[in-house]
Amino acid sequence: MREDLDRRIHDQKVASEIMNIPDDEWEKYGDNYVDPFKNGERVSFFKVFCKGVESEERIRDMKVIVGGIGVAICDSKDNLIFKVSKGIDVGAEGSSSNKSCEGVSVELQALIEGLNAALALDLKNLTFFVDHSMLYQYVTGAIQTQNSKISTLVNQVSLLQKKFADCKPSLVACSDIKFAFRFAKDAVVSQITWPADNGNGKGKGKLKETCVICYEDTDAYQIFSVDGCFHRYCFPCMKQHVEVKLLEGTMAKCPHEGCKSEVSIETCGKFLDPKLVEIMSQRKKETSIDVTEKVYCPISKMLSIDVKK
Ligand SMILES: [Zn+2]
Ligand SMILES: [Zn+2]
Incomplete structure (x- = not known):
């Protein structure tokens, strides 16, 4: 737990450091991009990879359903500039109890997390990448849902999209979002491991997993x-x-x-x-x-x- 907390604090620090970079430095940094010209203006494009997972795991003799979201924000040269790896509560049954929208709710939450992070980083133009085809169809409006929880989340995504100058979805293969997938899985693992107790109370941060x-x-x-x-x-x-x-x-x-x-x-x-x-x-x-x-x-x-x- 302690290690996990330290890591979170560290991630938070990195996040605030990125957010505190003064504008002139961003501009300097921005010069490194291959900047396409759009309407005569210089534009930097970013890629936001989002993945939400939920999986059935085991903690000792307990069966648990654990959710994790992963976000990787990269510049146009695929350098990772920001990451999120965060556990989420999916309830005792998990969202997959409703077969028709299996996993979509966690995916949508990952997307919202990703877009919020991009907003906090003050990015203007981005493409967000997902590998879940039903999620893609929801956010592009190709299909509608009767499920009120899902439709609330879809609305949240479209409201967030409007806050950017350019913010389009893209459906890609699972292997293309492997960073985000990795971060989501890391978040799952951090919830199912616990510090070893070797009797003297000094686990030294060694983790156990079932x-x-x-x-x-x-x-x-x-x-x-x-x-x-x-x-x-x-x-x-x-x-x-x-x-x-x-x-x-x-x-x-x-x-x-x-x-x-x-x-x-x-x-x-x-x-x-x-x-x-x-x-x-x-x-x-x-x-x-x-x-x-x-x-x-x-x-x-x-x-x-x-x-x-
Ligand atoms: Zn496998
Ligand atoms: Zn085994």
Whole structure:
């Protein structure tokens, strides 16, 4: 908790520092942008990436639904200038209890947070990026909602949009908003970890987290986070999962039901025997070679790669 608080205070400081940059410095800084001319005026464009997530997690033997929002504000050269990583209350049931608008409410709250931050930074022209197609359709007015909670949030977004000179939405792939996604997931994790109690009251900020497969309380640094989706599992569970897949002769995907994220070989060294990591990379090479180019040595039955010159 203390660490989390320190981090928040730090983030707050950074935020106020950015906001306190005097105008003339902003102008100097602004000169570094590739500034397109618009109606003969110099215009700086910014990108606001927003992501809201909610996920079912476990704290010891308790099932909880946790929400997190992530915002990344970048300049036109994709330098990160401001971030938000903040937990939000999604209620005991989570917003997904209503299937028709699953996750939309958290996404809208992330958007509102992002636009408010952009407003506080006094940005005039921006594009905000989201990866949730229903959210995109709500904010562009392509579809309307009967849900009063959602429509209140949608209205809030459109009111905020009007406060900028230029503020347009853009629908992109999940991988294009990975910063914001990461920050949202960080916010989720900070709510499901707790300081270890080693008996003398000096936890030294070591955090514990419950693995959602085995329900074991594990040191947070012994939790593996899958690239791309950030689903988290303890090292022993990941080891078992990847080993089973290796025996089946397939590449390991994230253990989360329905998740298609691949477990990249380079990241497996944390929990896997180096020999198995080698087998995995060999297999990956094999699957990436066209079948017609595969030549097996008749004696060793080993694959040799026929490199065509
Ligand atoms: Zn586990
Ligand atoms: Zn996953």
